[in-house]
Amino acid sequence: MRPLAVTVVLAAGRGRAALVVVTTAATAALLLVAAAISRVDGSDSWNGPAQEPLLAPIRDPGTRPGAVLTVVLLTVPVLLLLDQAVRLGSTGQHRRYAALSVAGATRRDLRRWAAVEVGLPALAGALLGVPGWWLLREVLGHRLAEHGAALVPTTVGPGPWTLPVVLVVAAYGALVGRRRGSRATALVARGGQRSAPRPWSALLVLVGVGVLVVISGRGGSSSPLGLTWLISAVVLVTLGSVGLAPWAAHAAGAVAARRAQRAPTLLAARRLHANPRPAGRAAAAVGAVGLTTGVLGVFVADVVQSTSSYDRDDYLVPASVVGVCALLAVALIATSIAVHSVETTGEHRRETAALLATGVPVSALRAAQRTECLLTTLPLTLAGSVAGSLGYGWLVGASPVAYAGGLAALVLVALVVGVSVVAATALVRPWLDAAVDPANLRTE
C-alpha cells in the first residue's frame, strides 16, 4: 500500500507537484549562490581571493552585499511562480477538502494535509537545489572564469550552512501550502467567495512618502539616523505598493471592463476584476522589474557618456547581468500569470466549454487570456520603468542622452513583456484547449 504522504501529494496532481519541485529547486539554488557569495574569502582587499577571478561587484567587499541582495531578489519571481503553482488544482482541492470535511476532518487536519501536499515536493525541490547550485557553479563559475570573470564563486563548497538554506526553502513551501489550505478550508466553511480588495495599504505608502518629505526637508539622509529613516520610508512605500497592487488590479479591471468594446477585452477585464489578488501580486513584482530596468537604462547611458572606455566594463558588465536577470524575471512572472489564467479557466471549464458551444470562437478565448496577462503586466511595467528612469535621472542629474537610455529601456522591457506574455500563453494553450472540450458539457 502506498504511504499516506505520497497519496496526499499525488491527490493534488503530478503537474502541480512537478512545478513545486522545479520552483523550490530554483529558489534553493539561487539562495545557495547568494550564501556562497556572502561566504567568499573574508579578505577586504580590492582584489579579493587571489585564486578566483570574480566579477568586480562580487569581488569587492563594499559592493558584495548588493550582489547578494540582487541574487536574493531574483528568487522573488520564482517564488511568485511557486505561489501560482500551489494554486493549480484549487477547485479539486476545494472539493476534496469539502468531502473530507463532511467525513469528519477538522480544519486543523485539512491545514496539515495542505502543508504536506506542498511541503513534501518543496523538500524534494530544496534538496535538488544543491545539485542545481553545483550546476550554476560549473556553468557560471568555472566556465565563465575561463573567459574572464565568474558570477558564482567556485571556492565556496557545501558545508553545514547548506542545510539551513535547504530547510528554509522546504519550510517556506510547506507554509505556502498551509496558507493555501487555510483559504480552502475557510471557503469550505463559508461556502462563499472572497470580498474585493481594499486600498488600506495606501496608508503605508502615505506614511512612507511623508517620512521622505520630512527627511528631504531636513536636508537629506547623510547621518546614520537619517539613513535608517530613509530605508524605513522606502520599505514602507514598497510594502504599501505591493499591498495596493491587488486593489489596483481590481480597479483597473473595472475601468477596462466599462470601456471594453471587444468581447476578448471584456472577458479579460471582468476576469481580472473578479479575481485580482494573484494577478495583482505578480503585477507588483513586474512593476519592480520595470523600475529596475528604468534605472538601468539611465545608468548605462550615463556610464557610456561620462566614463572612459577603460573603466566602462566595471560598470556595464554588472549592469548587464542585472538587466538580463530582470528580463528573465519578466518571463517568469508572465508565466506565473499565465498559469493563474489557466487555473481560473480550469475552475470554470464547464462555462468555458459552454462558451465555445454557444459560438464564442476559441481564438477569442485565447485573445482574452493574452489580454488579461497584458492588462496585468504592461501598465505597471511601464509605470515602474518611467518612475525608475525619472527618479534615478533626477537623483544623479542625468543628461537628456541618459534619459534617452531610459526610454530605450522602457521600449525594450515593454517588448519583452509582450513577447513573454505571447510565449507564456502559447505554452499553456493545451490546458485552454482541454477546457473547451465539449466533454466538459456533459452532465455528471
Added chain:
Amino acid sequence: MIDAPEPILSAHGIHKSFGRTVALRGAALELRPGECVAITGPSGSGKSTLLHCLAGVLLPDSGVVTFRGARLDGLGVDERTRLRRISFGLVLQFGQLVPELTALENVALPLLLEGRRRPDAAAVAAQWLERLEVGQLATTRPTAMSGGEAQRVAIARALVTSPDIVFADEPTGALDTVTGELALDVLVKATRETEAALVLVTHDNRVAAVADREVVLRDGAVEPGPGDPA
C-alpha cells in the same frame, strides 16, 4: 392539401463513439421551421450527444447533418462556431453563463463577437432581459442569481441573435418543479414568438409534452413511433 415545409435541419445515420463507448448508432431526425421537437429517452441513451451533433458542437463519426442544405461536416471549425453563434441558440442545464460577466454582458456577448458596437449590443441585450422579465438583473452576476433567473438569462442569450433553431439540453434539469415549469414556459413562448424551431432534450415527460413531436432514443438509436413502419 398543404405540403409540409422543407426540413431546416436533418440528420441521417448518425454514429458517435467515445473510446469504446458507443453513444449513437444510426440516429436520425428532421426538423422543420418553427417546429418544437423533444428528444427523450433514459439516461445514457445518447440524447445530449445527438443534440451536440445536431448543433455542430460535435462531429459524428459517420452520418450526415445538414442545416439549410449545407453539410455541417463540410464547414470548418470557425464556420461551425459562427453558425452556432448566429443561426443556433444553445440552452444548457447549468454552467452556461460566464461567472465574471453581468447578465447584460452575458447576453450581449454574441453580438459583440459579431462586431456590434457595445452600446448597440447592450441595448438589444437589455430588451431581451426585459422581455424575459429579468431586466432588473442586468448588472447582476450569475453567482448572485437563482437557478430560474440564470436560466432566463441563458434563454435571452440563446435568442439574442434571433436564431433559426434553439437547442435546449435538459433546460429544467437543475430547477425545482415550479421554477422549471416557468423557465420552460418562457423558452417555448419566446421561441414561438421569434418563429425559431426548438429541440428539447429531456427525460421529463412533462417537458416533452409541450413539444409538437417526441423522438425517443434508446441505446443510441431512434425508437420507431406508433405510426412509423416497423
